[in-house]
Amino acid sequence: MLSLIVFLPLAAALALAALPRLGDAAARWAWVGVAAVDLALVVVVWLQYESPATGELALEEQAEWIPGVNSSYHLGVDGLSLPLIAMTGVIFLACAVYALRETDRPRLQAALFLFLQSVSMGLFVAADLILFFLFFDLSIVGMYFVIAGWGRQGAGRSALKFFLYTFLGSLALLAGFIGLYVAADPHTFDMVALTEQTPLAGSSLAGGLVLAAILFGLAVKTPTVPFHTWLPPAHTDAPAVGSAVLAGVLLKMGTYGFVRIAMPMLPEAWRGWAWVMIAVGVVSVIYGALVSLAQENLKRMIAYTSVNHMGYIVLAVGAAGLVAGDTAEARSVAVTGAVTQMVSHGIITAALFLLAGVLHDRAATYDMAAYGGLAAPAPRFAALFAVGAFASLGLPGLSGFIAEFQVFTGSIAAAPVTAVALLGILVTAALFLRALQGILTGETRGSSVGFTDLRPAELWSVGSLLLLSLLIGVLPRPLLEVIEPAARAVVELVGR
């Protein structure tokens, strides 16, 4: 089942690439169809899913692959990965619907995004480090072509920067993986086995070095301050659907690595590095929010809020490493918040980037000062943008609150000093209200004049993402019931 979810989009991508005669409309709808089927398969998996025991995975599939280094084709899901593959399916479907209006080589674009979907799904269900690394690198390659091929004029430079920077990170990650392999006895790349073994336990120097390599690799991808500078140009130059996937799905590969690899496999080193992670998290939260506040380009602004939002996750997983007797409950609340934040940030930011794409589509600029009073010609855009902005600033009733409330309360209970990160929700509130005011309200002026409101494809794609955020915000139980056991397991594993 998991293999089907992973490789169905790839098969469709190959088919699309191999059929040059296929019409544009057929290609666009084929993309929507495949993305919908893949999402339906994820829903089936969700319904079948039962939480596995600590350190184990559900719905496992395993086949021999590279026996020489004990690396196998091993897939499985748990409460950390299942919400993320669901989110991935939703975001790719929303992008497919949004791209129904794409005119620039739609067949190739569909093929490329289906390839990216396979890669993303594969990463989140991979239970073998080599497999994980393979998907990690392929995601970079795929996104490079999205930015370079469909981005704005001169996007090549940003694409290259993105590629080189994140590729450098992936090399560090590989070095860390090899360190784990070498330290494991018997040598293996299998995640389940490594989690059980916790190689490098007791050797603080080697453990610290391996963790440092892995953390650097993940921190670049996440990204956290100070490794985030590839993000704003990549987003500014990427097409709307590219930005949505980059921010919504690809960034999560970094944060997912923390809870899937770094914490359970190197618990001792993680505990030693917990305060570093907390510091990086707090700095990312406040720095990201403040820099975002100063932006005049809407896409750069949203990009920097991603740094802020990823900071909450880093903060929470850092706080989870502060093992003390009576805070286990609080720490698992923090980790639950972190995983919820991955899902929530994915759908909200994807929605915001798609909306930013509408601005560029109509008026060819992301400059906020070029707009004003947009609510008059485009009430539907205004309504969705306002909901998206409030969701992103963590308004209760929407998914961001469920995530951030748990991140904050869990982290504060584990380490009271983390309360300083609450400044982040004030600054994000200020910057989003400022953006709302600047773009939507006042007299209709500049590029707002004659602005065409959302078209059905745009409305449906963005609207359903925000509706999902509302659902999670009001009825979080179905999601939290999957995440909570996994979060408790992570806390238990990191406490070993």
Add this chain to the structure above:
Amino acid sequence: MAGTALWLMVLLPAVVGGVLAVFRLDRAAVAVSISTATATGVLSVVVALTRPVVSVPFMAGSDFALGIDALSALVAPTVAFVTLLVLIFSAGEIHASQGRLNGLMLLFASAALVTVAAQTLPTLLLAWEVMGATSFALIGFWWREDRRVSAGVTAFLTTRTADVGLYVAAGAALAGGAGWALADLASTSAGWRHVLAAGVLVAGLGKAAQLPFSFWLSRAMEGPSPVSALLHSAAMVALGGYLLLRMEPLLTAAGWAAPTTAWIGALTALMVGAVAVGQRDAKQLLAASTSAQLGFVVMAAGLGAVSGGAAHLVAHAFTKALLFLAAGAWLTALGTKQLAGLHGVARRWRLVGWTATVAGLSLAGVAPLALWATKDAVLAAALEESLGLYAVGFAAAALSAAYAGKLLVVIWHRVPDSARVEVESHLDEEQPGTGHVGVLEKAPLLVLAVGAAVLGLLTLPPVGETVAQALGEQPPHASLVELLISAVVALLVLGLVWWRPVPEPRWALTWLGLDHATQAVVVRPTLGLAARLAWFDDRVLDSVVTGSASTALSVSRRAARFDDRVLDSGVEATSRASLRVAERSSTGDDRWVDGAVEGLATWLRGLGRLARRPQTGQLHQYYIQAVAVLAIGVLLLVTVR
């Protein structure tokens, strides 16, 4: 059954409001929203009588829990009925974008009702912040005008700053091991209890527009009058006070928190009361007086006088909603809310004038109207606690009479012909007036006036006893002497205001300069820091990355040059050298090797010639040679052995 009523009470306005606002159903908005508000009102009475508790699992082991107890049984119907009356009024007054307005009002009302009924901290925080967000949208309802949207932004950001207190409190409750049920918070472990109390206190003060957060309420007057009537009298601001009343056991348990709360409330009542006296704009005067009157509620929370505080909250809600609606009616009719333009307005629209007068006298503390009795219930508790607190509260009460009197004097003032031009110059200065007050606007005022007149009963015997018992307390009652003195003082101050104009100092007009101070101390430094960090991010951090990339590039260029100049030329030099070696060796080959070979051949030939010599073909010579070789062989054998 009762549980269903409670769910319906909060869900009905939320869902209907959401649908109205999202789909902009302008035509159906009035009918749908008024029937929804009516149903909500009925449901609020049902739950107030049946006191249900309901819950569903929410997050982190805590429930989304609602429940009605004695306190919320008083406040929930107040919120629901003021919402209904305000919606009726607004149907007569606002005709554009009714779907959005009424939808947002219902959403707000739902959030306010959840706040009132919340039993756990996550539930409370959820509703609390949704109230803030809808208030942003309602204050900025006329979004084409920037200053109104800015006012909404200010309101949301200021109250959210205070809301951070609730996030901290939630973290403290989790750490303190008491869980998130509001009823259990007071039993949190000792250290965390202080953090909890501080967080709750800040959040309550922010929403209740107490010092130092009061300024947002001044800006919020940019919103439509019905919005002010609901948000800034009966709901949002009032619920700031409500939170502190509900959390009174926690404040008391924390020790320092209760007296701090009481003093902040008293000082707000006094200082913002003075601000109210200094206002020249009717809505600004009412806003400041709201902040000041909530000061009494906050004071009650700090003094443990929950029944007095709750009664004051409810009585004030009716009184102030009425005054805001009256000011709104005049603004619509005359196009101004400047006091200078409202002279004699009560004589023009009698019903509006008389109901506003009832509310004004209640606000002034004139017996036997509502706020006279409720405020004295709070002051009685203050007198038991500290004389200083009582004195400040008493002075604040006298100021209420002054600002209420200022308004009453203006609206009843008979304009002499000489001043008519001056008054009329203010007409239509803010918006075109309609010169008309309709029946939809008048009807709600009558109902509210009844409340403003009689709700003092909530603290007076015999109803007061029942209320206090239901809340589980035995509050000190204001003695007859205290009640009489306060009534007399109110009348005296009213007379004074009627006799002489009140002073309007600049610090009062600018609300103690709090807005400017916030701009100077918080907003501008933050924006400056943000700009500097953005510069740092672009110029320093990013250039480190691009710099190291270009360093890598230049290193590789140098490597390429090394490759070209050194390695490659090395290879070439090597090949040249080997060529030369080859050449030299070829000459050497000719000269030496070949010569050596030929020399060897010549020598061998000579040897050959030499070797041919013994081969003479003569047998005797061969024998001699054989003997010689044998002799040499024997000799060798002998010597070597």
